[in-house]
Amino acid sequence: MFDEPANDLRAAATVRGTVRLVGVGLHTGEDCELIIEPVPAGQGIRFIRSDLEGPMAQRTIAADPALVTKTQLGTVLTNAHGASISTVEHLMAAFAMLGITEADVFIDGPEIPILDGSSKNFLEAIEKVGVRVYPHTIEPIAPKGEVTVAQGDSWAIAEPLPEGSGAEVILDVTIDFDHPSIGLQRIIIEGDRETILKEVAEARTFTELRHVEALREIGLARGGSLENAIVLNDEGVMNEGGIRMEREFVRHKALDLVGDLYLLGAPLGCKITAHKPGHTLNTALANALAADERESFAREPMVATA
Structure with a gap:
């Protein structure tokens, strides 16, 4: 289920309900569970390590290119407290293709599951619960020069x-x-x-x-x-x-x-x-x-x- 206008390029959006996926990390080889939760407009996309101890703020890693610390065969983000999450690119691509700009992604390990090696399974799981579009706009990335x-x-x-x-x-x-x-x-x-x-x-x-x-x-x-x-x-x-x-x-x-x-x-x-x-x-x-x-x-x- 998609709210209208589901194809609005500039609309902020989140998932309509909880999304759960289980799989193995491509590089760690560890089983992990990923849970995507809806959040209010304006928060953005965050990764939250549920396997770590400490305050939630210390276990939260924003989806932000400034936090990229490694790029060998996958993209790794690390926050100021040393909490990291790796292989985020296929899930981020799924968010991009569905126009999701707001979500909390809880993960009980250091790596997003690889699933089938593409964005297919992420898309299918999100499409089952649907996308909620907010009455807020997101300006696209549109440089004025090269x-x-x-x-x-x-x-x-x-x-x-x-x-x-x-x-x-x-x-x-x-x-x-x-x-x-x-x-x-x-x-x-x-x-x-x-x-x-x-x-x-x-x-x-x-x-x-x-x-x-x-x-x-x-x-x-x-x-x-x-x-x-x-x-x-x-x-x-x-x-x-x-x-x-x-x-x-x-x-x-x-x-x-x-x-x-x-x-x-x-x-x-x-x-x-x-x-x-x-x-x-x-x-x-x-x-x-x-x-x-x-x-x-x-x-x-x-x-x-x-």
Whole structure:
């Protein structure tokens, strides 16, 4: 069930009821329960570690790009008290695609469950309880000029939508992997958040089998399996049934980009071009956009009132 207008790009929204999900952490390998609760407009999205002791304020981590502390194979947020939550990007992407701007996410471990490796299960669970739209507006992320970040041969640009474009957002994402099953892939998504949902929501995370043991030796990918990731060997995709959709690999990178940028707490109202993106680049762009927003606000003239 969705309140009207469920597709209003600028409307603040929360879940209509409690959402519960159980799964395993991709990197920790630990079972965990996630509970999403509705909250009033204006609070934003918060992660609350229910497994930790102490005052709730010390166990609460805001969805904020300024709190990103690690980006190796997932986005990790850490508050001033040292409480952290990892692998937030697929849930954040689900929130972005449904327009949810307000929620408390209670989690009894250090990592959001990976579920099937995409945003599909998060979306299904939230859609079962519905979305409540508030009579409050959220201004979209709409830079007045180019905002650019680069790291090595990876780069990303956020810029105003082309003049006359009827789209609310444009994503142009390119990846290039040295594996015959991936190679050079590009996707351009032009439309609104529902367009993004249709194009990327079910695209799964992926890795190469030759990397798995090395990752586990450094404490990563301990919960990874063919049930929650696309795994590639020298011959190709190991998963029964292969890939779910054409160019699933670049679609997943676009999904990660959407989730990482939603740490800004607002929908995108611009064009994003990303070449070989990853969580480090994505969150750097989020912080650059936040800085641009602050600078634009500071430059706006004060209006005198009588």
